[in-house]
Amino acid sequence: MPVFRSGKGQAPAWCELEQFDIVRLQPGQTHSFTREGRKEKLIAAKGKCKVRIGREEKMLEHGTIVDLTEPGLNFEVTEVAEPVILTRMAGHWGDQVGGSGLFSVVNTDKTDNPGGPVSYEKTTTFDAHYHDCDEYWILLEGRGEAVSEGKHYQVGPGDCVATGRGFLHDFPKVEEPVLAVYFETTIEGEKRLGHLWPHTHGTPRPVAERV
Numbered sequence: 001m002p003v004f005r006s007g008k009g010q011a012p013a014w015c016e017l018e019q020f021d022i023v024r025l026q027p028g029q030t031h032s033f034t035r036e037g038r039k040e041k042l043i044a045a046k047g048k049c050k051v052r053i054g055r056e057e058k059m060l061e062h063g064t065i066v067d068l069t070e071p072g073l074n075f076e077v078t079e080v081a082e083p084v085i086l087t088r089m090a091g092h093w094g095d096q097v098g099g100s101g102l103f104s105v106v107n108t109d110k111t112d113n114p115g116g117p118v119s120y121e122k123t124t125t126f127d128a129h130y131h132d133c134d135e136y137w138i139l140l141e142g143r144g145e146a147v148s149e150g151k152h153y154q155v156g157p158g159d160c161v162a163t164g165r166g167f168l169h170d171f172p173k174v175e176e177p178v179l180a181v182y183f184e185t186t187i188e189g190e191k192r193l194g195h196l197w198p199h200t201h202g203t204p205r206p207v208a209e210r211v
Helices: none
Strands: 017-025 039-053 056-061 065-068 075-091 100-105 135-148 151-155 160-163 169-184
Touching (some): 017 135, 039 169, 075 169
Antiparallel strands (some): 039 056, 039 075, 100 169, 135 160
16 A cells, blocks of 8 residues: 555555655744654745754745754754745655655646556646656645556545555546655665656566565
C-alpha cells in the first residue's frame, strides 16, 4: 500500500521518508518543528515566511527548499508575511538524492505525453515514468487518481504516494487541480536522474519488496 498519511509509524518500513507534516500559517502566527529525523527538508508551497535554523534566518516563499543535515538543529517559523503552506519531511535518505520541489496536475485535452501510451484512460499530460530511486508525492491541494505499481488510488490533500525504485507511476486524472510536493530520495543502481521511460531508458527493474 503506497499511500500513507502524516504521523509517526504511518510510512511503510522500507521508506526513507519516515514522516511528513503539512503546516498552514497565517500572518501573526509562528511555529516550531520538533526534530523527527536524521535529515529533514522543508518546502514552501505558497506564501512567504521567515524561518530560523540555529542562528541563521531565511525568508521562504513559493518553491523555496531548505535542508537540515546537521544534528541538533530545528526549523522554527518566526514570522509569516503572507499565508503560507509548508511541508516538512523527515527521514534517513542518503547524501546523493534526486530532485525535490512542487508540481501541479490539471485535466487537459492535449495529447502530448513523453511517457508514451498507457493502457488506462488519461486526461492529463503527466507522464508515466520510473526512477533509479524511491519517489514521494505529498498532496497539498486537489484530488485525483494516482497510479503506482499497476494499481489506481484515489488521493487528496494530506495523502503521500510512496513509489519504490523502478516502479512505473503516473497521475492520469484529476477531479480538482492538484498541487503537490515531490521528493526523490537516495539515487541507486545506474544512478540516472529525472524521469525515466521504458521506450527511452529501458525496461524498469522494480525493487519488489518496496510495496
